[in-house]
Amino acid sequence: MSWFKRVEKGIITPTEEKKETPDGLWYKCPSCKAVTNTTEHRKHLYTCPQCNYHDRIDSAEYFEVLFDENKFVELDPNLTSADPLEFVDSQPYPNRIAITQKKTHLKDAVRSAHGKMNGLDLVVSCMDFKFIGGSMGSVVGEKIARAIDYARQHKIPFLMISKSGGARMMEAGFSLMQMAKTSAKLALLAEAKVPYISLLTDPTTGGVTASYAMLGDFNISEPGALIGFAGPRVIKETIGKDLPKGFQSAEFVLDHGFLDFIVDRKDLKQQLTDLLSMLQPEEKPELAETETVGKKAKKVK
Numbered sequence: 476m477s478w479f480k481r482v483e484k485g486i487i488t489p490t491e492e493k494k495e496t497p498d499g500l501w502y503k504c505p506s507c508k509a510v511t512n513t514t515e516h517r518k519h520l521y522t523c524p525q526c527n528y529h530d531r532i533d534s535a536e537y538f539e540v541l542f543d544e545n546k547f548v549e550l551d552p553n554l555t556s557a558d559p560l561e562f563v564d565s566q567p568y569p570n571r572i573a574i575t576q577k578k579t580h581l582k583d584a585v586r587s588a589h590g591k592m593n594g595l596d597l598v599v600s601c602m603d604f605k606f607i608g609g610s611m612g613s614v615v616g617e618k619i620a621r622a623i624d625y626a627r628q629h630k631i632p633f634l635m636i637s638k639s640g641g642a643r644m645m646e647a648g649f650s651l652m653q654m655a656k657t658s659a660k661l662a663l664l665a666e667a668k669v670p671y672i673s674l675l676t677d678p679t680t681g682g683v684t685a686s687y688a689m690l691g692d693f694n695i696s697e698p699g700a701l702i703g704f705a706g707p708r709v710i711k712e713t714i715g716k717d718l719p720k721g722f723q724s725a726e727f728v729l730d731h732g733f734l735d736f737i738v739d740r741k742d743l744k745q746q747l748t749d750l751l752s753m754l755q756p757e758e759k760p761e762l763a764e765t766e767t768v769g770k771k772a773k774k775v776k
């Protein structure tokens with residue numbers, strides 16, 4: 476016996492009146508296939524509550540993770556790319572830029588900002604993979620160079636969050652020049668004794684790995700991130716040997732001495748704060764003296 480009986484026959488609901496689950500309510504982990512609701516996933520800073528898979532996130536999310544109350548001032552927000560080579564592949568380069576800008580609401584593949592992280596000043600440049608594969612063209616290089624300059628002039632630690640497929644082919648040689656430019660700026664930063672931390676996220680490859688991403692006073696990464704220079708197929712063909720298991724994963728790269736540590740995204744803000752606090756110059760002695768004076772003054776009374 477059924478609970479409900481359909482009395483009327485031939486009821487048809489038009490498509491527009493059918494109720495549907497809104498998109499983006501659930502997140503399915505690509506690694507363990509567990510399903511979480513998106514609010515929960517977001518609360519875990521876009522890591523899987525089951526297997527801790529770190530989903531790729533963009534500069535907006537990293538700024539939210541790091542800056543206190545998501546307050547920051549963006550540096551050079553309006554730099555956009557020119558077309559020095561008049562490059563055309565399946566479409567002219569300026570078209571590709573315009574379409575990508577419209578789609579992503581970004582100006583190029585990196586954003587820089589300064590703000591406070593647990594009360595400490597910090598300059599961050601963070602790459603956006605969804606902008607032409609996080610490729611490094613002249614705008615990316617220039618924005619990073621300017622952020623480093625800002626950090627050096629204001630003596631504020633610099634954090635680079637890399638996520639890139641490498642150089643931007645549409646700018647060819649101009650892209651490659653960014654490797655030298657950013658590396659030279661980082662050398663000046665080191666000379667000024669301002670700390671530089673490089674966070675390599677999934678994926679960090681090509682010219683980015685071969686320049687600023689590997690030049691940190693600390694090179695750190697998120698779990699499971701792909702880190703390499705050339706892709707595995709190219710390497711395999713070149714050396715004519717099979718590659719070891721887990722090749723180019725953050726854990727493999729750590730084991731082989733290229734990383735200082737791997738940090739869970741949920742601990743990122745606190746670990747960076749601890750690290751930068753350790754790197755801060757010693758507290759000024761005047762403070763201690765004032766206290767002693769105060770105590771003495773009390774004793775006199």
Ligand SMILES: [Zn+2]
Pocket residue numbers: 504505506507508509523524525526527528
């Ligand atoms: Zn998972």
